[in-house]
Amino acid sequence: MSDLKAVLNAALDCVVMMDHGGRIVGINPAAERVFGISEEEARGREMAEVLIPPTMRDAHRHGLARLLDGGEPKILDQRVEVTAQRADGSLVPVELTVTRLDVEGPPLFVGYLRDIGDRIEAEEALRRSRLQLLRATDEARRRLERDLHDGAQQRLVGLALTLRLARAQIEQDPSAAVALLDEAQEDLASATEELRELARGLHPAVLTDGGLAPALRGLVARLPLEVSVTGVPEERLPIDVESTAYFVVAEGLTNVARYSGAQRAQVDFARDNGRLAIEVRDYGRGGADIEAGTGLRGLAARVAVHDGTLTVTSPPGEGTIVHVEVPCAS
Amino acid sequence: MRVVIGEDSVLLRAGVARLLEDAGMEVVAQASDADDLLRKVRAHKPDVAVVDIRMPPGNADDGLRAAREVRAELPEVGVLVVSQYAEEHYVTQLLQDGAEGVGYLLKERIADVDRFVDSVRRVADGGSALDPEIVALMMGRREGGPLDSLTDREREVLGLMAEGRTNRGIAGELYVSERAVERHVTAIFGKLGLPAGAGDHRRVLAVLTYLGDA
Numbered sequence: 098m099s100d101l102k103a104v105l106n107a108a109l110d111c112v113v114m115m116d117h118g119g120r121i122v123g124i125n126p127a128a129e130r131v132f133g134i135s136e137e138e139a140r141g142r143e144m145a146e147v148l149i150p151p152t153m154r155d156a157h158r159h160g161l162a163r164l165l166d167g168g169e170p171k172i173l174d175q176r177v178e179v180t181a182q183r184a185d186g187s188l189v190p191v192e193l194t195v196t197r198l199d200v201e202g203p204p205l206f207v208g209y210l211r212d213i214g215d216r217i218e219a220e221e222a223l224r225r226s227r228l229q230l231l232r233a234t235d236e237a238r239r240r241l242e243r244d245l246h247d248g249a250q251q252r253l254v255g256l257a258l259t260l261r262l263a264r265a266q267i268e269q270d271p272s273a274a275v276a277l278l279d280e281a282q283e284d285l286a287s288a289t290e291e292l293r294e295l296a297r298g299l300h301p302a303v304l305t306d307g308g309l310a311p312a313l314r315g316l317v318a319r320l321p322l323e324v325s326v327t328g329v330p331e332e333r334l335p336i337d338v339e340s341t342a343y344f345v346v347a348e349g350l351t352n353v354a355r356y357s358g359a360q361r362a363q364v365d366f367a368r369d370n371g372r373l374a375i376e377v378r379d380y381g382r383g384g385a386d387i388e389a390g391t392g393l394r395g396l397a398a399r400v401a402v403h404d405g406t407l408t409v410t411s412p413p414g415e416g417t418i419v420h421v422e423v424p425c426a427s
Numbered sequence: 428m429r430v431v432i433g434e435d436s437v438l439l440r441a442g443v444a445r446l447l448e449d450a451g452m453e454v455v456a457q458a459s460d461a462d463d464l465l466r467k468v469r470a471h472k473p474d475v476a477v478v479d480i481r482m483p484p485g486n487a488d489d490g491l492r493a494a495r496e497v498r499a500e501l502p503e504v505g506v507l508v509v510s511q512y513a514e515e516h517y518v519t520q521l522l523q524d525g526a527e528g529v530g531y532l533l534k535e536r537i538a539d540v541d542r543f544v545d546s547v548r549r550v551a552d553g554g555s556a557l558d559p560e561i562v563a564l565m566m567g568r569r570e571g572g573p574l575d576s577l578t579d580r581e582r583e584v585l586g587l588m589a590e591g592r593t594n595r596g597i598a599g600e601l602y603v604s605e606r607a608v609e610r611h612v613t614a615i616f617g618k619l620g621l622p623a624g625a626g627d628h629r630r631v632l633a634v635l636t637y638l639g640d641a
Contacts, residue, residue: 303514311516318564
């Protein structure tokens with residue numbers, strides 16, 4: 098018997114024993130911890146009062162009464178997810194199994210409960226992260242649509258008009274037609290350049306061909322900022338890690354150029370303990386809010402997919418630090 | 428002048444072939460992937476190969492890698508890479524074994540036919556042709572250094588040197604005499620601390636090494 102007691106004491110799951118009157122006979126230390134009540138306090142009290150939220154107590158009592166009347170057991174020997182109540186009245190999601198002990202005399206019931214709060218929280222975080230990723234993807238598509246529509250598409254429409262005008266002029270006024278054709282060629286060059294840069298913004302080919310270091314050189318050269326970059330891994334990393342790292346820096350620096358008022362930025366990489374840390378820092382006006390812009394939110398969703406973390410520190414007047422860490426085996 | 432073209436887009440390949448032939452060059456072979464290109468360059472040993480950076484079989488930077496192979500194997504064959512990427516990285520890779528007989532231009536430059544033909548000729552003759560946009564990116568990255576001590580005109584001359592233009596070419600572009608260009612070049616090399624006296628072909632690498640070394 099003392100062996101069994103020791104097993105109950107050591108169990109990670111909560112064990113609650115109840116008599117046929119619905120009163121608590123005993124609980125193990127795990128149950129004491131989870132529900133915030135000692136075995137001494139619990140013993141002899143109605144289980145429904147102690148562990149079940151008020152709205153569900155009657156259902157429990159009816160179920161027990163029906164069972165004792167010889168009714169079909171509804172819950173015995175199954176695993177169910179229910180909500181239990183702690184001594185302080187707070188609720189805790191649990192997985193519950195109830196069995197009937199094979200003993201002489203009046204029946205005894207044992208409930209095994211496992212706190213699944215962490216699991217449910219993790220599931221919710223996963224759902225949230227998926228949803229954010231979906232939103233970020235949609236937002237990126239909308240942005241792409243706008244860029245194409247306002248940029249290259251407009252230019253091409255303009256180009257079609259210019260060509261039409263040139264054609265109309267070609268006989269009466271050849272020199273005007275030539276001027277229009279020159280104009281058309283310039284428009285075409287601008288459209289080509291816009292498309293090239295748009296494609297680079299979507300995913301620079303050099304990132305795939307050459308890795309993080311050359312892709313960041315190309316990025317920094319395009320920005321109207323003085324950027325100092327340190328610690329970029331020279332070796333190739335998993336391609337998804339490279340992409341995330343690249344877009345963290347791209348988004349971070351774009352924000353610096355757009356909102357911070359700073360002329361300079363600092364980008365630091367560090368690899369440590371199988372993690373890659375990336376920090377983008379400026380000494381501009383601060384006050385950045387991760388919830389305010391779609392860019393940072395999308396980035397956070399992307400980082401979350403890697404089981405990474407993204408934090409933004411941005412006290413007003415003191416600049417902004419975007420710090421990201423993602424797992425990255427060496 | 429004999430040319431081999433490597434380009435997987437049929438339309439573009441035919442277009443390039445035609446404009447080079449119109450300019451009096453002889454297109455001796457056309458290839459649609461990197462392997463085919465290497466085969467044909469080895470067989471024909473042309474004066475210059477015009478190579479698309481992105482080609483089958485890998486559809487990544489296969490053209491660039493083929494171009495480097497040509498450089499290593501047949502140094503007398505000039506290689507002009509045409510690309511949709513304004514990236515220093517590819518240029519750095521291409522120039523690893525020297526800048527003589529090498530070029531890297533954005534694809535849209537093909538539309539500027541006279542200049543494009545001029546670049547093909549320059550590369551075939553052992554000179555260089557580097558896209559002005561990439562030169563601008565490289566120069567932009569050097570802001571705040573000794574480059575700031577150059578006058579606007581000297582910066583223009585430096586950029587054109589980096590593109591691989593000869594003194595005569597630069598003089599024509601800026602509407603000044605060759606003597607004036609020479610004076611600018613001397614001033615630039617002095618201010619940047621570069622060794623003077625290199626000819627048109629060889630100074631490109633000095634300038635690009637300086638610009639790329641940041």
